[in-house]
Amino acid sequence: MLHKHLNPRWREIKIKRFMLCNEAIARGSLEAGLDFATGYPGTPSSEVIDTLSTYHDRNFYVEWSVNEKVALENAIGASWCGLRSICVMKHVGLNVAADPFMSLAYTGVKGGLVVLSADDPFPHSSQNEQDSRRYAHAAKIPCLDPSTPQEAKDMVKYAFCLSERHEIPVMLRPTTRICHARSDIEIDDIPKESRIGKFAKDPKRWVLVPAHAKELHKKLNKKQGKIIEDLSSTPFNYSMNRGETAIISSGVASAYLRELIPDGVSFMKIGTYPIDLRKLKAFTERHKKILVIEELDPVLEEAVRMVSSSEIIGKMTGDVPLGGELNLNIVHDILEKNGISPKIRYEERDPEEGLPKRPPSLCAGCMHQPTLYAIEEVFKGDIYPSDIGCYTLSAHAIDTCLCMGSSVSIGSGISHCEERNVVVTIGDSTFMHTGIPGLINAAYNDAKMVLVILDNRTTAMTGHQPTPGTGENISGTCKELSLEAICRACGADLVETVDPYDFVAMKEALHRAKAKHGVRVIIARHPCAIIEKKRKGEEIPFEIDVKRCTKCGDCLDYGCPAIELYDIKPIINDLCNGCGICSVLCSSGAIIRREGR
Amino acid sequence: MSFDLVIVGVGGQGTILSARIIGEACIIEGRHVISAETHGMAQRGGSVENHVRIDGNLGPLVPIGGADMLISLEPLEAIRYGHYLKKDGILISNTVPIVPPTVYRAGTLYPDTDSLLLSKFNHAKICNANILATEAGNVLAANIVLIGLASPHLPFEEENLIEGIRRSVPPKTMEINMRAFELGKIHNEEMC
Ligand code: SF4
Numbered sequence: 033m034l035h036k037h038l039n040p041r042w043r044e045i046k047i048k049r050f051m052l053c054n055e056a057i058a059r060g061s062l063e064a065g066l067d068f069a070t071g072y073p074g075t076p077s078s079e080v081i082d083t084l085s086t087y088h089d090r091n092f093y094v095e096w097s098v099n100e101k102v103a104l105e106n107a108i109g110a111s112w113c114g115l116r117s118i119c120v121m122k123h124v125g126l127n128v129a130a131d132p133f134m135s136l137a138y139t140g141v142k143g144g145l146v147v148l149s150a151d152d153p154f155p156h157s158s159q160n161e162q163d164s165r166r167y168a169h170a171a172k173i174p175c176l177d178p179s180t181p182q183e184a185k186d187m188v189k190y191a192f193c194l195s196e197r198h199e200i201p202v203m204l205r206p207t208t209r210i211c212h213a214r215s216d217i218e219i220d221d222i223p224k225e226s227r228i229g230k231f232a233k234d235p236k237r238w239v240l241v242p243a244h245a246k247e248l249h250k251k252l253n254k255k256q257g258k259i260i261e262d263l264s265s266t267p268f269n270y271s272m273n274r275g276e277t278a279i280i281s282s283g284v285a286s287a288y289l290r291e292l293i294p295d296g297v298s299f300m301k302i303g304t305y306p307i308d309l310r311k312l313k314a315f316t317e318r319h320k321k322i323l324v325i326e327e328l329d330p331v332l333e334e335a336v337r338m339v340s341s342s343e344i345i346g347k348m349t350g351d352v353p354l355g356g357e358l359n360l361n362i363v364h365d366i367l368e369k370n371g372i373s374p375k376i377r378y379e380e381r382d383p384e385e386g387l388p389k390r391p392p393s394l395c396a397g398c399m400h401q402p403t404l405y406a407i408e409e410v411f412k413g414d415i416y417p418s419d420i421g422c423y424t425l426s427a428h429a430i431d432t433c434l435c436m437g438s439s440v441s442i443g444s445g446i447s448h449c450e451e452r453n454v455v456v457t458i459g460d461s462t463f464m465h466t467g468i469p470g471l472i473n474a475a476y477n478d479a480k481m482v483l484v485i486l487d488n489r490t491t492a493m494t495g496h497q498p499t500p501g502t503g504e505n506i507s508g509t510c511k512e513l514s515l516e517a518i519c520r521a522c523g524a525d526l527v528e529t530v531d532p533y534d535f536v537a538m539k540e541a542l543h544r545a546k547a548k549h550g551v552r553v554i555i556a557r558h559p560c561a562i563i564e565k566k567r568k569g570e571e572i573p574f575e576i577d578v579k580r581c582t583k584c585g586d587c588l589d590y591g592c593p594a595i596e597l598y599d600i601k602p603i604i605n606d607l608c609n610g611c612g613i614c615s616v617l618c619s620s621g622a623i624i625r626r627e628g629r
Numbered sequence: 630m631s632f633d634l635v636i637v638g639v640g641g642q643g644t645i646l647s648a649r650i651i652g653e654a655c656i657i658e659g660r661h662v663i664s665a666e667t668h669g670m671a672q673r674g675g676s677v678e679n680h681v682r683i684d685g686n687l688g689p690l691v692p693i694g695g696a697d698m699l700i701s702l703e704p705l706e707a708i709r710y711g712h713y714l715k716k717d718g719i720l721i722s723n724t725v726p727i728v729p730p731t732v733y734r735a736g737t738l739y740p741d742t743d744s745l746l747l748s749k750f751n752h753a754k755i756c757n758a759n760i761l762a763t764e765a766g767n768v769l770a771a772n773i774v775l776i777g778l779a780s781p782h783l784p785f786e787e788e789n790l791i792e793g794i795r796r797s798v799p800p801k802t803m804e805i806n807m808r809a810f811e812l813g814k815i816h817n818e819e820m821c
């Protein structure tokens with residue numbers, strides 16, 4: 033064998049499983065006696081609730097809520113009844129939940145309440161790189177910042193205890209590289225018994241009117257010292273004094289540093305906030321030069337600067353990047369540039385230049401593509417505000433994408449100032465999330481726009497979670513909410529439903545909407561191609577008859593990943609799911625269904 | 630020291646499954662492991678990378694110039710991520726191209742990957758994993774063919790790697806996957 037030096041190290045250990053960190057967080061919550069879980073899907077956080085939903089015969093409650101604000105408020109309700117609750121979201125979801133979040137520390141909680149807000153440095157699957165630690169600080173809520181999946185699991189268990197002990201919500205803030213790391217994780221038992229919720233009236237706490245808020249704020253401020261004391265003694269913070277220079281770090285960056293830091297350089301790892309400033313100060317006083325290496329905002333660095341007069345190197349001196357994520361190579365170079373020689377050296381290797389890119393794209397047969405393509409044809413040169421979902425991957429009819437639900441209101445805003453038509457697109461899940469108030473507002477204020485709801489019957493991008501329009505929730509079948517009825521009730525002047533797989537009908541519906549005035553809603557309804565394939569199996573794919581193909585390129589412009597250019601002619605590859613749209617677009621009739629199977 | 634492995638391919642090709650098999654083998658042998666997976670947006674037909682650090686107890690990402698092995702389910706992706714390998718690291722790659730749609734839109738060319746794979750890498754073991762997987766019973770088992778091809782160079786007892794496969798794939802596909810593993814392994818022996 034080639035790598036004999038890597039002998040297995042058999043150790044006596046607890047049972048371990050190879051688990052995704054998000055699964056480990058779900059498991060840790062259950063081991064801590066979780067009673068109640070809510071969330072709205074968002075990468076990189078979705079698998080926590082997904083995992084909880086896979087436990088059958090569960091003695092806890094779990095739901096996909098329609099947005100993060102209602103998710104948090106549901107969890108608050110449970111916590112105020114004394115139940116242990118978790119609310120799971122991604123960092124930008126916390127913006128939606130910010131309203132309850134910012135006041136929650138005042139009232140405090142009864143049953144332990146953990147708010148998981150997953151940050152996304154780089155960002156891999158998000159619209160920004162905001163740092164949830166800032167929110168925790170602003171709300172005076174303690175925050176735990178894991179550096180490995182095992183630590184994340186340990187932290188969530190600790191978070192429930194801390195939360196209950198101080199009657200305060202606790203934030204768990206993993207990042208993408210933690211959430212989506214898979215590792216050997218220690219497993220403990222899940223308690224069998226469950227609590228029964230009981231709401232105890234206490235208006236001085238639960239009714240946050242100004243008179244009560246004043247008192248509660250005082251109490252909240254008083255709690256902080258005791259919380260810091262508790263946090264300070266956890267194994268999530270530690271330090272080693274080894275020389276005149278020190279490195280202070282947090283999160284996944286501290287894992288990279290443990291690998292690279294040479295002997296003779298001191299190290300401090302911070303895993304909990306608020307930071308114990310007294311300890312931090314004592315540590316910094318021992319060192320002449322301090323490097324602060326962390327991802328996202330310089331939260332640690334600001335604290336270090338507050339207590340120390342040593343030479344401090346970090347984001348504020350331009351030595352650590354302010355955006356993006358860190359990795360071993362970047363950390364390696366930061367150390368080297370600052371006179372610390374890393375314990376491991378990596379060979380210099382450069383990526384190959386000029387290779388064709390392979391960005392993510394819509395699936396073959398995705399219902400978004402014909403819808404957006406039809407919009408672009410019928411409303412040529414018009415304005416297309418759009419939203420968050422798979423559809424932003426399309427090359428057609430996407431002019432804006434800011435935040436969940438924003439398409440509708442940005443669209444109506446534009447419609448009040450622009451001559452051109454405004455055609456808004458939004459997914460069904462995103463519409464339910466925060467699109468509805470925008471539609472009410474548009475109708476109320478007499479906007480002139482077309483709203484196309486891309487109803488693919490799921491929350492596709494984050495892993496196909498159910499939506500309120502599908503008649504399914506996390507536990508099975510449920511009431512099916514009608515998008516048509518909702519839109520009518522919101523004041524839409526026209527509501528029409530069409531299947532975008534019928535490309536001609538799709539265009540006709542758009543033409544009819546174009547001819548009318550007011551707020552016009554078209555619901556383009558067809559299940560997500562991935563879901564449909566699972567339910568119905570494979571369709572017979574299409575092929576291109578070379579004799580009839582004139583090489584006009586129309587099918588290639590449509591942008592289905594199943595159609596590729598081979599030499600100089602288009603061919604249809606194995607990805608084809610048989611939706612047949614391209615055969616309608618081909619004016620030479622060269623695209624036909626493959627024969628038999 | 631960890632044995633660092635990068636598994637790359639195109640979203641939907643099963644890179645996550647390959648990484649899981651390696652991880653399960655680590656659990657069986659009682660070894661630390663940490664891996665980084667690509668989820669979410671990038672999975673939709675994009676280029677995906679999964680990092681696995683065997684005996685690793687630290688950060689999940691393999692450094693550039695630090696990988697002991699690169700397994701690629703698609704040849705262009707092998708070249709794209711080639712810089713992760715150490716100079717004496719080994720490449721295990723499928724030779725069957727998946728042409729990205731950008732080749733048409735940007736008017737670029739899909740490179741001659743067959744010759745690049747051999748010229749760019751000091752140690753390369755390559756095969757048409759799709760043909761071997763089809764021979765085994767299902768083209769979707771191409772990732773398992775590559776695990777078989779990689780197996781003599783992976784720091785595991787073979788039986789534990791096979792148990793890792795068993796734990797990670799649906800039971801009814803195990804027979805096909807076992808054949809795919811063997812075909813990959815035999816292909817390796819033929820190349821040596
Ligand atoms: S997952 Fe569904 S909605 Fe998303 S691109 Fe694929 S087919 Fe379209």
Ligand code: SF4
Pocket residue numbers: 396397573574592593594595604607608609610611612613614615
């Ligand atoms: S029928 Fe045409 S448009 Fe539909 S998936 Fe196949 S190649 Fe793509």
